[in-house]
Amino acid sequence: MHEIPDTSIFDLRLSRRGKRLNRMCAALCAPAEREAFKRDEEAFMARFSLTAGEKELVRKRDFKGLIEAGMNIYAMLKIGSSTGNSLYRMGAQMRGESYEEFLATRNIKDAV
């Protein structure tokens, strides 16, 4: 099957690669864990045994890189919530645009 351009398909191989990242994100569904993440991100990442490369992607808020490393988009929304990055801000970054540039491409940009 041919690849779909600029698209990541979250399959079992990708899920397996992203296991540590996705476990960490899933934990952020608990308020106490969100506080722990905000208090000491490095300790939080260490707790979930992230690799050096994965930690660097989180530090840099490299959302495109995190998706490629196997982070699921819905798991990533929880990191977004804990770091002040809305879906649309993450999306703009993945498109290689500023938030304002991205909004200008939308039909009704106030529906946020």
Place this chain on the structure above:
Amino acid sequence: MPSRIVAGIGLSHVPSVGPVVDRKRDQDPAWKPLFDAYVPVREWLAKLKPDVAIVIYNDHVAEFAFDRYPTFALGAADRYAIADEGFGTRPLPEVAGDAELSIHLCESLIADEFDLTVCQEMGVEHGFLVPMNLCFPHTPAGWPVKSVPLQVNVVQHPLPTAKRCFKLGQALRRAVESYEDELRVVILGTGGMSHQLQGRRFGFMNEKFDQWFLDQLESDPEGLTALSHHKIMEEAGAEAVELIMWLTMRGALSKKAKRVHRHYYAPMTTGMGLITFEDS
């Protein structure tokens, strides 16, 4: 008299609708077109007087994480908690279930070769709650109908096929119609329509595909079961594959079902569709 399916609804479950409901921003110019479309739907539902809504939806890593991931998971409880999906718990009343009906559905569906994961504890999040917000507004006392959540894996491939989802709907109809308590049941198929939330193609939508899907859902739903996941993702974005859950709803309806409402609104990154059918 056994139970029967009185209606089916296909609708999107866009998460940003949740805070709009919670903050009463439904009359904001950007949101009014969506909420206005549900005014006649709510009036119609009030006349149909359903007792139960069976909601076909997907969780978004709130209740189900990838360590153990069910393909089909059915709630079998008398109440479902509001899940915190990473943004805080929404101020909504707990959802009332119907465990007896759920148990019957499990027995019937599993005998019909749908080997479900059965959940006696299950929180529900925006995939379930946004459609409920749009169709069945709550009061502080609760929701106007009982619910049965049916969670489908549309996130971690391999996914069940479109055809399998349609057949699940057909089996669901047999299950409802063999329940001896006289309940009026509405089926909600949720998710989609076109959208992609990751990669450089973030924000991709395809209204032409969405309108075609709505046409076909009405006129030739079985034809849609030939759609591959790849075709849906290519035409309508990777996350549009959620549309296979609309086929479960459609499969649960009889050949006599008539389309009543239809609406489409695509303000930001998701083609938000709505289609309703009344069954006899």
